[in-house]
Structure formats: C-alpha cells, structure tokens
Amino acid sequence: MTTDLAIEAVGLAKSYGSTSVLDHVDLRVPRGGVFALLGPNGAGKTTTVRILATLTRADAGHVRVAGHDVGTQRREVRRRISLTGQYAALDEAQTGEENLRMMGRLLHLAPQLARRRAAELLERFDLTAAGRRRVETYSGGMRRRLDLAASLVGEPEIIFLDEPTTGLDPRSRAAMWEIVTGLATTGVTVFLTTQYLDEADRLADHIAVVDGGRVVAEGTTAQLKEQVGGRRLDVELAAAAGPEAFATLVRQLGPRAVTADPARRTVGIATDGTAAHVRALLDEIDAGRDRVAHFDVHTTTLDDVFLALTARPAPAEVRPIATENPSATEKRSEHV
Amino acid sequence: MSELALAEATRRPAPRPAIVDAAADVTTMIGRSLRLSLRSVDGMITALALPIMLMLMFVYLFGGALRTGIAYVDYVVPGVLLVCAGFGAATTAVTVSSDLTTGVIDRFRSMDVSGAALITGHVVASVARNLVSTALVVAVALAIGFRPSAGVGGWLAAVGVLALFVLALSWLSATIGIIAGSPEAANGFTFFVSFLAYPSSAFVPIDTMPSWLRGFARDQPVNTVVETTRATLTGGPVGSVAWHAVLWSLGIIAASVAASGMLFNRRG
Ligand SMILES: Nc1ncnc2c1ncn2[C@@H]1O[C@H](COP(=O)(O)OP(=O)(O)OP(=O)(O)O)[C@@H](O)[C@H]1O
Ligand SMILES: [Mg+2]
Numbered sequence: 001m002t003t004d005l006a007i008e009a010v011g012l013a014k015s016y017g018s019t020s021v022l023d024h025v026d027l028r029v030p031r032g033g034v035f036a037l038l039g040p041n042g043a044g045k046t047t048t049v050r051i052l053a054t055l056t057r058a059d060a061g062h063v064r065v066a067g068h069d070v071g072t073q074r075r076e077v078r079r080r081i082s083l084t085g086q087y088a089a090l091d092e093a094q095t096g097e098e099n100l101r102m103m104g105r106l107l108h109l110a111p112q113l114a115r116r117r118a119a120e121l122l123e124r125f126d127l128t129a130a131g132r133r134r135v136e137t138y139s140g141g142m143r144r145r146l147d148l149a150a151s152l153v154g155e156p157e158i159i160f161l162d163e164p165t166t167g168l169d170p171r172s173r174a175a176m177w178e179i180v181t182g183l184a185t186t187g188v189t190v191f192l193t194t195q196y197l198d199e200a201d202r203l204a205d206h207i208a209v210v211d212g213g214r215v216v217a218e219g220t221t222a223q224l225k226e227q228v229g230g231r232r233l234d235v236e237l238a239a240a241a242g243p244e245a246f247a248t249l250v251r252q253l254g255p256r257a258v259t260a261d262p263a264r265r266t267v268g269i270a271t272d273g274t275a276a277h278v279r280a281l282l283d284e285i286d287a288g289r290d291r292v293a294h295f296d297v298h299t300t301t302l303d304d305v306f307l308a309l310t311a312r313p314a315p316a317e318v319r320p321i322a323t324e325n326p327s328a329t330e331k332r333s334e335h336v
Numbered sequence: 337m338s339e340l341a342l343a344e345a346t347r348r349p350a351p352r353p354a355i356v357d358a359a360a361d362v363t364t365m366i367g368r369s370l371r372l373s374l375r376s377v378d379g380m381i382t383a384l385a386l387p388i389m390l391m392l393m394f395v396y397l398f399g400g401a402l403r404t405g406i407a408y409v410d411y412v413v414p415g416v417l418l419v420c421a422g423f424g425a426a427t428t429a430v431t432v433s434s435d436l437t438t439g440v441i442d443r444f445r446s447m448d449v450s451g452a453a454l455i456t457g458h459v460v461a462s463v464a465r466n467l468v469s470t471a472l473v474v475a476v477a478l479a480i481g482f483r484p485s486a487g488v489g490g491w492l493a494a495v496g497v498l499a500l501f502v503l504a505l506s507w508l509s510a511t512i513g514i515i516a517g518s519p520e521a522a523n524g525f526t527f528f529v530s531f532l533a534y535p536s537s538a539f540v541p542i543d544t545m546p547s548w549l550r551g552f553a554r555d556q557p558v559n560t561v562v563e564t565t566r567a568t569l570t571g572g573p574v575g576s577v578a579w580h581a582v583l584w585s586l587g588i589i590a591a592s593v594a595a596s597g598m599l600f601n602r603r604g
Binding site: 053082085086091103108134150 | 352357360361364367368371372375376438439440441442443444445446447448449
C-alpha cells in the first residue's frame, strides 16, 4: 500500500487490430516532481496516458496508479488523478467560470465551494478577466490554461498532461512551463508527454523516451546525456568534398554519427570532449587534412540523445534536430 | 496515515450515499445541456423555422387542393407539431455525438461521471427544448386560424402523448448519437425521422396513398402519435390508436435506455 512510486507500469501492451501501438512498456514514476514521456508523433504517448488515466484498457500488463490497480480499482484511481488531454476538453458555449464550476459540481463540491474554487483557479491562471466570457472567444493559450485549471479543481495527486505546450507560442509556452514547475513544488506528481526535448530537459526530473511503442531509454536528464557521451563534435565538410564524400563519411561513422545534414554537409559525432579524442576523430575522418572545413565541440543536448535513440539508420539522408522540424519527425514515424 | 486521511478529507467532501452523488451528477448534466441548448441559437432557429415554414406551406399552398373532411389547418397542425418535435429530438443525436467525439467525454469519464448522467442530461434538455418550440408552433397555428375543439382534458392528453413521444425520440436519438462515428453521420438521423412523417396521415389522409403503403403508414409510430394528437385536439374518436402511440413510445424508451447504457460502456 505504501509505495514511493506514483505510477508503476509493467509489461504494458496495446494493439489496435493488427497494429501494435505499445509493446511491453515498463514505467516507474516516483512520487512528486515531473516525469516526462518523450517521443515523436505516433510513438504511443497518448495511448500510454489514456491507459494510465483509466480511459483505455491495456491488452496486457499491470498498472498501479497512486497505489491502486487501474484495471480493478478504477474508481479509486479516478479519485486521485486528473487528465488534461492533448485536445482541450471544454464546453465552448460555456464561460470559463461555468466550465470550472461544473467540474466542481461533478466532484460533488457544494455550490458555494465550487464557485469559490472556480474563482481561485481563474485568478491563479490569470483568467479572471476572461472568466465570464464563453470559451469559444478564448485564444489557444487561454484555452490550455483553462483546460489545465479544470483538471485541478479536485486537487488531484497525479496530474496527466498530454502535450501541454504543443501549438503554443513561445510566451504561452513559457507561461505553461512556469505553471507546471509551480505544480511540482506543491507535492503533486506531474506526468507529462512532449515531443520537445528542451521542454523535457527544462521541466522533468525523470524522462522516459518512447519510440515505436517501446521505452528506448529512461533516467534523469543527466543520465540520459551520459549515455550518448558528454560532448558532441560537429564537423562541416568543405564544399569541394562533394556529396559522395559526405555519404562515405556517414557510412564510415555508423552509429557514432548522432546527426547528419547533407545540405549543410554537417555531421555530429559523440565524443568525451578531450583534446586527444577530438584530434583522433579528426584524423580518422580527414587523414588528408582537406575535407573538414570547420568543427565545433559542444555539450550534448537532449536532442542528441533523442536522435541517437530514435533515429533509424538513414545514411546520407537528412536527420534534422527534431524540435526544429516536426514535419520531418512525423515522416520518420510513418515508416514504423 | 492519519495525516493522509486528513488530507483526503479536506480534498473531498464527506462521502454520501452513491445514489445521492449519482443524482447530483444527473442534475449537473441537465443544467449543462440546458445551458448549451439555450446558447445554440442556430439549433433553436432551425428547430423552429423549419416546422413553421412547413406549416405555412401546407396550409397556404397545398391546403386548398386537399380534402380532409375538416379545415386543413386543423388537420395539419398535429402533423406539423410532430415534425417539429421529431426534428428537435433528432438533433440530440448530433449533440451527443459531438460530446463523444470531443475531449470533453474523456474528462467526464476520468472524473467517474456516468454515461447515464450524461445521456439523461441531453434527453431532458431535448424534451424541454421541444416543449418550448411546440408551444411556439401552436401559438403560430392559432394565429393563422387553428381552432381545435378540445377542452382542457383533450389538450392535456395531446401534450402528454406528444411529450412521451418526444422523450422516446430523444432517447433513441441519444442512442444513435452514441453509435454514430461523427456528428455529421448522426445528423443523417434527423432526415430519417423527418421522412417518417410523410408516409403517415400527418399531411394527407392515408386513403389517398397507394394501397401497398397504407398498412405501414397506419401502424408506424409517427402516424399513431399524429392520429392520437389530432383526435384529442379535434374531438374526434380516439380509439385504440392512442394505446398504440403510448406503447410505441414506451417500447422505444425501454429499448433505447437499455441500448444506450450498453453501448456507452462498450465505447473506449
Ligand atoms: N483508436 C485507435 N485505433 C487505431 N490506431 C490507433 C488508435 N489510437 C492510436 N492509434 C495508433 O497508435 C499509434 C500511437 O498513437 P498515439 O496517439 O499514442 O501517439 P502519440 O505518441 O500520442 O502521437 P502524437 O505525438 O502525434 O500525439 C499511432 O500510430 C496511431 O495511429
Ligand atoms: Mg498524442
């Protein structure tokens, strides 16, 4: 009964027809703090959240959320969680305040308590002025905030947020980050999904990277970065070297190439950052000392980790940084 | 442990019997559906304009050519009331379906709100909506010369039969809304219900129809309700058709309640 885990999933599997969406997913989410499930489009993030939040039944596996089994103790689980889905779950024709009050009533708060709670939350999410307007007049950012506010009416222990910042502009995104950080300090557990590495890096204490329905890596941000090596060496080939030289280089490096961008003739290579290793790498790549035009060594980002873990072998093809080019990420996941 | 229990107590109100909570949810959902109906201006206008236009068209364009034994306006109003009610009730399929295809339903589910509460909310709002629009159509009818001979008893009977049928259609629509994959598909149901008014005595007497159609036209639910309403309002002989109307409605309600419960739980 007493466990330090907010969520424990073992061997989660789910398929729709013959398409396997989740394939033996294990997750251990500690109590308190922010846990991020990071993955490209179609990785299975929403499916995982829906199973954890009791909305979808898994085909196989065991899940305990807030100490209760999601299969047999749904009611107990539901009393302790809240869900903010990928798409806003609000009544467009009701005002912000009415939406929140309705949530309060559905949680069986007395009318005046529901009213007070709604006012509190509007205040907290900077929506007091808009509270009496219908949701259909809200901007995307306001909608997201209200949606999150609606999930906090019941003061849940575990809060699921499915892609809370997708589609928000940088300012709204920063505001949402602040809210999530604030939530974590109140002792609740936040389980969020994201496609954005900087978001996971910024918010989460623990991260699980999912791809193609599997957890491909798990740990703290520091641990993940360590898996790929502490630094990255970016080399840019001279224009004179030509596309064949680039393709040869990528093939030669194999899995050590973390990124490859033929348009900019740039390859990122994992390194420990020592002078000896960087020198050895440059010698290996460019024995004749005429192919590399520039190089650059920098600290590994989660982007590198993510690409190293989720990229499929695609020699001499663009493998861009996921956060900068979501459409390319989408394309990649379609090959699954 | 005691600290935990205390936190729990401040977070949630004291436990009440499950039935009280369930009733509270139903009330909340009725309030929600009523509010959403009131704010759907398009929906209200369509539900009112269509039957009123239909009535004006039949009374003024076709009325002169049709021989029904009584003033045509007196003949046709019960039919128009039914089209109005049927159309209004059928829009419930659309509202239920849109609820189920937006994220709102996931939130309700994760809050343990029952499907029954959600559907009941929709159905009650639908009945309320239709009673209001029926009253307005009756007012227009009176203005253009509808002169029913019924006394208070006749009116009560007519309203009762109509309201029961609206309840049945609303619940059936809600069930269709659960089955339909999209609001657009659910919308098709409104046409189906409106269509049922034509092979009935709503607009023209059944004995003017081809003989192969008469049996169906006479026994189908819309016709039994139209004939009962007409008989009670115009003081004609009511007869066994009233029982058929009531039985049809009760049958549809029973089947829809059972089916909607089953289907709702199976979804997701
Ligand atoms: N109800 C369903 N029926 C069939 N396939 C489904 C269903 N739900 C999800 N899938 C498939 O499962 C895979 C994973 O979907 P999921 O929504 O969990 O991904 P995701 O990681 O949330 O993606 P995104 O970042 O685009 O939201 C996708 O290929 C999707 O097409
Ligand atoms: Mg998703």
